[in-house]
Amino acid sequence: MSKMTTFVPLTKLRPFKDNWRIQVKCLHSWKQNTPFAGDTFEMVLADQWGNKIHATSKRSLMQRIQRVLPIDSWRVIEHVTVTPAGGQYRTTNYKYKMVIAEDAVLSRSDLADDRIFLSLANYEEIENGTKKQAFLIDVIGRIHELGDVQTVQVSGEDRKRVQFRLVDAEGNNLACCLWGTYAEQLELFAGKDQTIICLIRFAKIKEFRGICFDSYNSS
Template sequence: MSNLTTFVPLTKLRPFKDNWRIQVKCLHSWKQNTPFAGDTFEMVLADQWGNKIHATSKRSLMQRIQRVLPIDSWGVIEHVTVTPAGGQYRTTNYKYKMVIAEDAVLSRSDLVDDRVFISLANYEEIENGTKKQAFLIDVIGRIHDLGDVQTVQVSGEDRKRVLFRLVDAEGNNLACCLWGTYAEQLEPFSLNGKDQTIICLIRFAKIKEFRGELQITNAFDATRLFLNAMIPEVSNITQRLSNDDLSVALVPKPSGKKDGKRILYNWNDAEIKTIAEVAEANQTMSQMDPTLLLF
């Protein structure tokens, strides 16, 4: 049986040691390719105390890990190491990331815990810069002003894109732009009527500034998107967002910031980079500062 006293909290992990025994839930996982790390398998893990850590392994270990630790399940991992975390688009604010190597021992856990450990960002903290752009965030809101899902050219390839605004329970709003498969998930709503209520939870979302406005977008495949999902941890917020009287407030912003009105920009002018291109840029920057490595 699972026993809390037999597992080390993620916050206790330290480098130069590998005899750790941890019990974790997989919040998300995805494949990644970068010039300096090659093909890897990335994960966000959480322990029963709510601590979160980014984990990485060679792509060759992916199937072995997924068999024991698929998304939204608990498992036990022994013999892992941690290294300093840094760079852009960090999935957690923990100072270390976990490395799962060939000698790691993985097994299933009998722990029953349906929490998904959401850490919702406040809209005002996003707009005033309290939430740093180097870290990915969880954000929830009601979709307002949903645009059509369009196909645009990016680096010579067709990619789908959708624009909308997220509104919180106080009427504050944020611009959003989702790409690829994330945009496709909104396509049925776009086609079947845009006046319906859509509660949108974006996990591990990226904050990006475009022409003076901070906006929310997906961070390649590191993001998870939930539409009208029944999640107990945010049920109270979901109920408030579903109120038919909810409206977009024109909230005054500090000097130099945009107001709450919709600002139309031509997203075709935006600079779009693949994760490999971002990683390559990080690698160049890391020659000046080693803390700027991706994850």
């Protein structure tokens, strides 16, 4: 097993330095386009201590990174930098975002760890507004009042949407909405009398609408 002492925890990364050596697992990845940065490849990474960080790279590096750093695999990365994190919705609460550039070195790790590093949100904190809407959340519960999958117009495009309520072990419930391929995954269960436990990762909290998970532009 890899020696944890040879790697820097993600929470120790600081700007103005690039000789970091980290060991991370890719939890999620997606393509993104913004007017400021253009096309980029975005990731959420976790280290063996459970720390998580948002990482980004240029679109030109996407194929290389997808090949060397696939989802659910551990890798060693050297020579990365960090910049202040921002944006309307943030995937982690860490104040920095990692930048993987051309000079980064990615290699295999011998660490075997199947943890998925959930950060489950509390239903009551979502309902009473103490859970900040700026951060994406993980949430799990039993699906209740599952509606039909509908096709709606969004910015001139047809998109599928399904709405339901998610209930936790204490009976608290949240209004939920899934879009795109995530809505299609629930289409098979519509109208059936069975218990469905649903885990939603990186969901947006929307005021008056509960939580929302949008598959648009995600992997």
